[in-house]
Amino acid sequence: MGILEVKGVNKRFGGLQALGNVNLSVAENTVHAIIGPNGAGKSTLLNVLVGKLIPDSGSVMFDGQSVLGRKPHEINQMGISRVFQTPEIFSDLTVFENVMIPCFAKRDGAFRMHALESVFHEKDIKAQAEAMLADVNMLEKSHMVASSLSRGDKRRLEMAMCLVQDPKLLLLDEPTAGMARADTENTIALLKEIRTKRGITMAIIEHDMNVVFSLAERITVLAQGTPLVEDTPENIKGHPKVREAYLGEAQV
Amino acid sequence: MLGLNKSDFKLFLIVCLLALAAPILLNPFPTDSALGQSFNAGYPALMQRFVIFGILVIGFNILFGLTGYLSFGHAAFLGVGSYAAVWMFKLLSYNVVPAILLSVVVAGVFSVVIGYVSLRRSGIYFSILTLAFAQMSYQLAYSVLTPITNGETGLQVYNNDPQILMRAGDPTVPHLFGWRMNDKTELSMGGWNFVFENGYYLAAIFMIISFYLAIRIFRSPFGMMLRAIKSNQTRMSYTGLNTKPYMLAAFVISGMYAGLAGGLLAAMDPLTGAERMFWTASGEIVVMAILGGVGTLIGPVLGAGLIKYLENIVSKINDSILHSWFAFMPDWLDNLLVGIIHPFIGKGWHLTLGLLFMAVVIFLPGGLVQGGQKIGALFNRKKKSDAADGATKPAE
Ligand SMILES: Nc1ncnc2c1ncn2[C@@H]1O[C@H](COP(=O)(O)OP(=O)(O)O)[C@@H](O)[C@H]1O
Numbered sequence A: 001m002g003i004l005e006v007k008g009v010n011k012r013f014g015g016l017q018a019l020g021n022v023n024l025s026v027a028e029n030t031v032h033a034i035i036g037p038n039g040a041g042k043s044t045l046l047n048v049l050v051g052k053l054i055p056d057s058g059s060v061m062f063d064g065q066s067v068l069g070r071k072p073h074e075i076n077q078m079g080i081s082r083v084f085q086t087p088e089i090f091s092d093l094t095v096f097e098n099v100m101i102p103c104f105a106k107r108d109g110a111f112r113m114h115a116l117e118s119v120f121h122e123k124d125i126k127a128q129a130e131a132m133l134a135d136v137n138m139l140e141k142s143h144m145v146a147s148s149l150s151r152g153d154k155r156r157l158e159m160a161m162c163l164v165q166d167p168k169l170l171l172l173d174e175p176t177a178g179m180a181r182a183d184t185e186n187t188i189a190l191l192k193e194i195r196t197k198r199g200i201t202m203a204i205i206e207h208d209m210n211v212v213f214s215l216a217e218r219i220t221v222l223a224q225g226t227p228l229v230e231d232t233p234e235n236i237k238g239h240p241k242v243r244e245a246y247l248g249e250a251q252v
Numbered sequence B: 001m002l003g004l005n006k007s008d009f010k011l012f013l014i015v016c017l018l019a020l021a022a023p024i025l026l027n028p029f030p031t032d033s034a035l036g037q038s039f040n041a042g043y044p045a046l047m048q049r050f051v052i053f054g055i056l057v058i059g060f061n062i063l064f065g066l067t068g069y070l071s072f073g074h075a076a077f078l079g080v081g082s083y084a085a086v087w088m089f090k091l092l093s094y095n096v097v098p099a100i101l102l103s104v105v106v107a108g109v110f111s112v113v114i115g116y117v118s119l120r121r122s123g124i125y126f127s128i129l130t131l132a133f134a135q136m137s138y139q140l141a142y143s144v145l146t147p148i149t150n151g152e153t154g155l156q157v158y159n160n161d162p163q164i165l166m167r168a169g170d171p172t173v174p175h176l177f178g179w180r181m182n183d184k185t186e187l188s189m190g191g192w193n194f195v196f197e198n199g200y201y202l203a204a205i206f207m208i209i210s211f212y213l214a215i216r217i218f219r220s221p222f223g224m225m226l227r228a229i230k231s232n233q234t235r236m237s238y239t240g241l242n243t244k245p246y247m248l249a250a251f252v253i254s255g256m257y258a259g260l261a262g263g264l265l266a267a268m269d270p271l272t273g274a275e276r277m278f279w280t281a282s283g284e285i286v287v288m289a290i291l292g293g294v295g296t297l298i299g300p301v302l303g304a305g306l307i308k309y310l311e312n313i314v315s316k317i318n319d320s321i322l323h324s325w326f327a328f329m330p331d332w333l334d335n336l337l338v339g340i341i342h343p344f345i346g347k348g349w350h351l352t353l354g355l356l357f358m359a360v361v362i363f364l365p366g367g368l369v370q371g372g373q374k375i376g377a378l379f380n381r382k383k384k385s386d387a388a389d390g391a392t393k394p395a396e
């Protein structure tokens, strides 16, 4: 049994079948990539996993518990963190504050009335945030307002915000989309490091095959809302159905 | 110091000093001079308003400044606080302690209800829900709830009220364990006459405490969460934080501040009416916050002070006062100037306020605080270039 078990999930938007009978099993301690052409339903699947969308039918079990019907913050507290396709960060706050907030969420839960304590006295939280920012090479940008960061740095910041929670499952929605080549290489290196150092289970949606094949241990190919095949990267590369449905299209 | 960092502590000290020395600082002109008659603000009735409305806007700013949720019905909590306080005077005694306590508690409970419903929506819909609640409260207080609010007449204390804790010899005005709110000490020095009133000092101390708590809230993890909600609610949820209780807590805290202000208004003058809840009163709170500087610590106090000052000072100026100022000019110029200024004074003070508000919103969106910062930066630049000059000179 994987840490994440998706069974028979369907989701329609009006007449459009965005997800049709999706089965997916993500094994603990692996990097599982989900690939597929634009509009295949990859983001929709992630939205179902984090409680943003409720599927029409099917079940989603995480760590032995159903996530369906739970609110996004409850699902996060179960141990799922998500990096969005367009970075969702606290733009008006400093980089350091951005990373402190998930630390508080991890330590204090979904709500705590700490109105008369001082942020400056939270030594543990500050140390955690500092260590995380050092890991992603952003320590010298700690005091910048997040909105003034470059696009690549915003993504890196969002990743740091998710990682600092030490999630059981990290969901990444096209983490290198719109990145310059160098930034993409950096991100691959960062994700590899996370993988070896922290052993976090990851489900990653990605367009860039270079990224997918350098990270993934399992790959699921999604087309028109339905999984075509699931296999190791080596087998996927040679799979005729995949070449036809996806790789071929991408290489033209 | 007191759990504040250096610059916050400095700001806090300045506010303490200003509040405590206000009866002197706000009387810059000799009492009987023409300028003193027109512009001195150091009399108890006005100073009370400065600090009480300061409390109100400090609380409003915890909601609006930190979370960005614009409540357009905050006067309702002020009104509820006043009613609660006057009822304590009627039922128990003129002691202000139970009155102020109950005003905070009742406003708190009231804001839990209004907040719970209004916070189901955000943006303009939230504002309209709060406005609707406040107008409903106003209408209820004015008509249906007459047995509790005494309707149009307004609620006040009568001789035949129970006042069960009242003992023979107790003051028949609001007091703090016998220390009467309207007692004052006067000090005459040269042409100046300073009035130190008990009521003002009670309100000022509450304002100082409120300000202190607001700084603590701004610098707390809770305050950071509220700013995060303003910045990105989606990220909040996906970071495992439940925005609803945070928002409700901010709303209730800010409602309790308003209740305290309402209780203090009643403690200064033990009567109240529905008009305290009217929507223009809520609008005034918003204007005070924006004028002073939304989301800043000192802005609300400045905004409340400025508006109460204009309201009381500009509205008192009339044509004959103007003529006396311009008496040294030729008659035609005197008349011309008075004619030009006339629409802006007396009842026209709203016009002055409106123009000032527009000017601030257009040129200083950060309010008076931003204005202060700009001036400060100007001086700093000057100082720096002076220092640079100084540094080059020895080399010559
Ligand atoms: N909220 C929505 N409402 C209606 N249609 C949607 C919605 N979200 C996604 N879709 C549609 O569902 C399909 C799958 O979208 P998506 O999951 O974003 O694809 P991708 O694999 O590119 O991430 C697309 O055709 C998209 O237009």
Ligand SMILES: [Mg+2]
Binding pocket: A042, A043, A044, A085
């Ligand atoms: Mg997508």
